[in-house]
Amino acid sequence: MGKKQLKAVDNITFDIYEGETLGLVGESGCGKSTIGRTILNLYQATDGQVIYKGRNLQENLSTKDRKYYQEKMQMIFQDPYSSLDPRMTVLDIVSEGLKIHRPDMDKKEMSDRVYDLLELVGLNKNHAKRYPHEFSGGQRQRIGIARSLAVNPEFIIADEPIAALDVSIQAQVVNLLKELQRDRGLTYLFIAHDLSMVKYISDRVAVMYLGKMVELTTSEELYEDPLHPYTKALLSAVPIPDPKIEQQRERIILTGDIPSPIDPPSGCSFRTRCPMAKEICAEIVPEWKEVKKDHYVACHLY
Template sequence: MAEKLLEIKNLKQHFPTSKGTIKAVDGLTFDIYKGETLGLVGESGCGKSTTGRTIIRLYNATDGEVLFNGENVHGRKSKSELKKFNRKMQMIFQDPYASLNPRMTVADIIAEGIDIHGLAKSKEERMKKVQALLETVGLNREHANRYPHEFSGGQRQRIGIARALAVEPDFIIADEPISALDVSIQAQVVNLMKKLQRERGLTYLFIAHDLSMVKYISDRIGVMYQGKIVELATSEELYRNPIHPYTKALLSAIPLPDPDSERTRLRQVYDPSIHNYDGEEPELREVSPGHYVSCSQTEFAKYTS
């Protein structure tokens, strides 16, 4: 049985506004196991990125628990405890242009975590670590003294990956790490992440809206809609046997590399009104081993018959 690294229990992230409360994340419960990649997908505004930022404590959770190695991430913590936690969990951000300080050299950007956690005893050791990390992500040692504006988008994202790796984390949240990149570069970055996972035993939460790329990198996939997970299964099972109507709609929107099929293929549109819950709150229920769907008791009976 795989070991749980992260346990999310009824996680909520609500934002009060002048027009009412926005329930960006509204009661998520799922686990992430050591060494796996869990993909989190859904349309813009469904709460994917907010989930990642709440897990890593960039936002304080409104309610619920995030347990990392059995320890509550959102519990009271001293500065030293927070520092230790921040070393174990890192984030790769969506925009490689905005996430790197243009006034800092690549060496200083990558070494920020090394400096904070005291992982180098001298300037020479610091530079050696930076150069090794640059080579690990497919860049050159000479790039250390350059500035972010001298690099392409794909190279900048590699710098962002090197920065996350610098403190030797166990878990990385990748928040749409390829969405700002050219299609030709996306596969290179994803292949690099898979290679690093194999070599370093990393665990990923991979957040994206591109279901085809998520299938390629993920062991399991959670589909989000309006702050909730509506379906969770292995990537193969989700593509082979989607059950929730929203998942079916998302999959039907993936373009096929066949012009004839594309012309005749019907896209599905998700209409939430098809569900008749009659006051019954839908729950994430296991319809087959490891395959969970948000549904009512009536729908559950239909899905499992």
């Protein structure tokens, strides 16, 4: 018998518009980070295209072109503890991209650039000679953000940038990202599982389940009128600060475990946990369609 193929991401199509933040949410293991890393070519896609300003980045690009796109697209990693080399100073960490993409910069120019970036993210030049272990988690993530900004990118993938941080620090980092976007015209793919924070930062939100996209619409629309049963279940778990509303609303508890991506269910991948599943859900993969203006869903209920 042949080995079964694991599809971490399966048949997904979406656009990210210049200057916006697209939030990408879903449970751990649903393929969110795989999408982000595939866009940056850290993972090689087995099929499909990644189009950036009309150019397919999955093609065999020249070294010059690949370097150009690497410069325009950067990443902020999830874990501020493991994503920074403990043997390097902050100066060396932040200037790493400059050494690759700005080889003509002299040492003073590079240092001045790093100092400016540290000031930009709420640190100062006195931090440049220190090592990662001397900083808190929030400060380390600010260093990671400074590193991603070093070569003036246009598009940044933020892969759960606040997941490893204390709640008290999370809002500070998200506010910093919003401020940088406003001042520098950045475009974000913001990957997260915290729906309350995604609502705060995102213009549109895409919801994933087991390697597939199940819903996509504006942030406001998703929170006011979610359509997919999985989205409804996720949102029902987000606490609301008004105790009266919190007491009245229905909490949707999903039963069962997430199926293995190596052996996903037939038809709709969510049907084994869906409280509204029908016979057709086991037989046919739901079509991805626009059911309202700019509101897309993959569900047989619509």
